[in-house]
Amino acid sequence: MLISPHLKPYPLPLPCILYFFCRLIQFTALCFYAQNSEQSPPNFKHHVTEQSRLSDRMSRRLTRTYQLYSRTSGKHVQVLGNKRVNANGEDGAVHAKLEVETDSFGSRIRIKGSKTGYYICMNKKGKLIGKRKGRGKDCIFTEIVLENNYTALQNAKYEGWFMAFTRKGRPRRASKTKQHQREAHFMKRLPRGHMLSERRPFDVLPLAVPVHPLNKRTKHPHHHRSGSG
Numbered sequence: 001m002l003i004s005p006h007l008k009p010y011p012l013p014l015p016c017i018l019y020f021f022c023r024l025i026q027f028t029a030l031c032f033y034a035q036n037s038e039q040s041p042p043n044f045k046h047h048v049t050e051q052s053r054l055s056d057r058m059s060r061r062l063t064r065t066y067q068l069y070s071r072t073s074g075k076h077v078q079v080l081g082n083k084r085v086n087a088n089g090e091d092g093a094v095h096a097k098l099e100v101e102t103d104s105f106g107s108r109i110r111i112k113g114s115k116t117g118y119y120i121c122m123n124k125k126g127k128l129i130g131k132r133k134g135r136g137k138d139c140i141f142t143e144i145v146l147e148n149n150y151t152a153l154q155n156a157k158y159e160g161w162f163m164a165f166t167r168k169g170r171p172r173r174a175s176k177t178k179q180h181q182r183e184a185h186f187m188k189r190l191p192r193g194h195m196l197s198e199r200r201p202f203d204v205l206p207l208a209v210p211v212h213p214l215n216k217r218t219k220h221p222h223h224h225r226s227g228s229g
Contacts, residue, residue: 062102065114067091071150071185073169077120079113083130085120088169092192107143108156110134120163122155126174128163150185 068077070087076096078089089096097114111120112134119134120141131139140156141163153163161174164183177184 064100065191066098066100067096067189067191068098068111069187069189070165070169071187072167072183073165075169076189077111077163077165077186079116079118079120079130081116083116083118085128085130085171086169087165087171091189097191103140108140109143110139111141111153122158122161122163122174124158126158126161126176128171128174144179146179146185148185150187152179152184153186154179 067089068087069075070077073087075087076089076091076093077085077087077098078093078095079085079098080095094115095113099112099114101110101112102108103110112118113120113130116130118130118132119139121129121131121134121136121139123129123138134140137157138155141153142156144152144154146152155161155163155174158174162177162179162181162184163186164172164174164177164181166172166183172183
């Protein structure tokens with residue numbers, strides 16, 4: 001079909017132009033909304049990680065008292081008066097009682113011997129030592145809860161270095177430690193003597209034997225009197 005060159009295009013009315021213009025704006029807005037909806041939600045993991053590395057000096061610190069049971073030595077971590085640290089403490093020993101302070105809202109802690117007042121710290125050679133003041137990062141440890149319910153303690157200053165002990169309870173050089181090694185596994189235990197006081201509100205009461213009321217069908221035992229009638 002041929003169109004005559006003398007024919008002029010018919011102009012659209014103004015309402016139609018406005019209608020198509022509004023539809024174009026709606027389509028553009030819909031595309032913009034869909035693009036923003038596909039973006040991933042804000043990730044706070046990086047913020048939490050960064051804040052966990054900083055010492056929280058504004059919040060009130062929480063202190064807990066317990067023992068650290070060494071998986072390899074079979075005894076408890078203790079801080080002696082000569083600033084030495086080993087894992088030869090017996091259950092309930094005075095030097096095995098530890099005061100653990102929170103350092104941030106994460107899982108970073110400071111460990112202090114309750115008897116001596118020395119903090120467990122780590123020097124640049126990976127050796128565990130006791131210090132009177134434990135404000136440095138070398139005296140801060142990060143708790144890592146493992147799948148076997150044990151806890152590994154990684155030093156905050158020397159990442160990848162863990163608190164670890166040999167079978168004889170001697171500190172192991174931290175530069176040779178890994179998270180999965182048995183020497184770096186610990187379990188929290190309450191000191192002997194604190195067990196009853198800590199669990200007293202949750203003691204299990206002895207099971208009482210229920211006493212059923214006597215009904216009409218219950219027969220009372222007859223007692224026979226001895227002697228002459």
